[in-house]
Every structure is written in structure tokens, then in C-alpha cells.
Amino acid sequence: MRLSSLPPLPWQAAVLAAAALLLAGCESPLNSVRAKRFGAGDPLPVAPRVEPRALALGLNASPDQQALTPESTRAANALLTQQGRIADQTLSITPFSAQAEPLAQRLAQALVRSGARAPRVLPVPTDEVRLTQASTAGWALELQSEALTADTTRCQIANRSNWTIHPYHGVGPLGCASRANVAAMVSDPRDLARPRTLEAADGRAAVLAVERYQRGEIRDLIDIDFEE
Known part of the structure; x- marks a missing residue:
């Protein structure tokens, strides 16, 4: 009879069972x-996180009220970039005086040429406190942007x-x-929070390309001579 086949003594079996329970009930120190x-x-x-965000920016105009100052132009570009794609933003422009209304219209047209969706030009506010604050800061216009943005x-x-x-x-x-x-x-921050159905694809065109490849009917690329 081999020694390995000898049954353990009763006290040895009890020690082994207690050790097994201790190892199963506590975490290994090495793992910790x-x-x-x-x-x-x-x-x-x-x-x-995808959440709506609204930002407003006061803009200064040149002395003749015909254009924005370079500093205001840079600040407006930074705000619009921060809000994501300009086509997905809801933009509003508030002039603070009758003299600034033509400038507000020109700014709206410039935003449309940049891809914005018809910004609203609001009437001159009647709130005296707001007008006083704008006058003190030297603002001719206020640009407001509302958009869904991704917060990381x-x-x-x-x-x-x-x-x-x-x-x-x-x-x-x-x-x-x-x-x-x-x-x-x-392109759309909402894609980070919810799935969206894929657009339709032309499966037949893809199949024909694979079949031509399998038959060896490979079409040569167009060779354009740019020196002519």
C-alpha cells in the first residue's frame, strides 16, 4: 500500500476543513x-453626460456700429465652438439700442452663411436694469446659444x-x-446617450462589387495625368 493512499487522521481532517473555511471566507492578502x-x-x-446648455455673450461694436470689435468676434467664435455644431444650436441676438438693430441683422445673416439655422433677432429689451448693465459694459448686442452638449x-x-x-x-x-x-x-451628442437606427444602404451595389472581384473583373483605377 502506498503512503499517499492512507486516509488522514481525524485531527488532520479537522485542521484541513478549518483551513478551507478560513480561505473561502476571507480575501487573500496577496490579492489585496x-x-x-x-x-x-x-x-x-x-x-x-449629454445635457442642454445655454450661454450668453455680450458683444461690443465698432464706433460706427457697423461691425463687431475683433475681441468680440473672437469671443463669439469661441462660444459657438464650445456649443458644438452650429447647425444644431438655437441662436438668438438681442440688440440693446435701435442703432444696433442693423448690426444684429447683419450678424444673423453671417451666422446663416456659416451654417446656422435662422437665428432670431429679438426686439430691444424694455428692462431698464438690463439696458443699464449693457450700457455700462459697452455692449451693443447679446448673442445667446442653446444646444445639447456632451459634458466630460x-x-x-x-x-x-x-x-x-x-x-x-x-x-x-x-x-x-x-x-x-x-x-x-x-456629430450628435444624443448618440452618446441613446441608440439610433442606421440609415438605409445600397446593398446591391456592395454585392455587385464583391461579385466582380470574385470573377476577376477588376476595374482599373482612373489614371489622371496632371501634367497635361
Whole structure:
């Protein structure tokens, strides 16, 4: 009889059973140490949030009220870029005086040429407090933009003291840059929050191309001589 086939003594069986229960009921210390090194306890990555956002910007005009100042033009471009695609924004322009109304109309036409959807030119407000604030700031117009935007968390290194030693733990939850890039490139922010049916495709054209390839009927590319 081999020694390996001998049954364990009663006290040995009891010790083995107790050890099995202890291992099953508690976490391995080695696993806990490794989990801490790889960022256990860090906040979970936050997916981009889609929410409506309304922004307003006061604009200064040139002394002759014929154009916006260069500073106001740059600020308006920055606001419109921040709100996403201009075609998906609801734009309104408020002149603060009768002299600024023609400029508001020209600004609306310029926005339409840039792809905006018919911005509304509102009448001069009657609120004296608002008019006084605009006059004090030197504003001729106010540009308002309403749009659905994607709000993403700011990507930054979580722990700058040891990110070169323990990159995973120092950088923080991975994927932040990818989510921020996707949110910046998406044409419709609502696509981040809900699915959408694909548009119709011409399946017959795709099938014919594959069949020509299988039959060896490959069409040559057009050779254009740009020197002629």
C-alpha cells in the first residue's frame, strides 16, 4: 500500500476543513496588496453626460456700429465652438439700442452663411436694469446659444508624485482621453446617450462589387495625368 493512499487522521481532517473555511471566507492578502497597487478604490470612469446648455455673450461694436470689435468676434467664435455644431444650436441676438438693430441683422445673416439655422433677432429689451448693465459694459448686442452638449470629466494625472513608477495607479482610471475624444468628435451628442437606427444602404451595389472581384473583373483605377 502506498503512503499517499492512507486516509488522514481525524485531527488532520479537522485542521484541513478549518483551513478551507478560513480561505473561502476571507480575501487573500496577496490579492489585496496587488489590487491596491493597480488602483483599487479609484473613482470609476465617468461616461460623458449629454445635457442642454445655454450661454450668453455680450458683444461690443465698432464706433460706427457697423461691425463687431475683433475681441468680440473672437469671443463669439469661441462660444459657438464650445456649443458644438452650429447647425444644431438655437441662436438668438438681442440688440440693446435701435442703432444696433442693423448690426444684429447683419450678424444673423453671417451666422446663416456659416451654417446656422435662422437665428432670431429679438426686439430691444424694455428692462431698464438690463439696458443699464449693457450700457455700462459697452455692449451693443447679446448673442445667446442653446444646444445639447456632451459634458466630460477633465483628464489629468491622478498622482503626479509616482506616475512614472506606477503608471497605472498614478495616471488614474484609463479611458478618459478616449471618452473625451469621442465626445468631441460625435456629430450628435444624443448618440452618446441613446441608440439610433442606421440609415438605409445600397446593398446591391456592395454585392455587385464583391461579385466582380470574385470573377476577376477588376476595374482599373482612373489614371489622371496632371501634367497635361
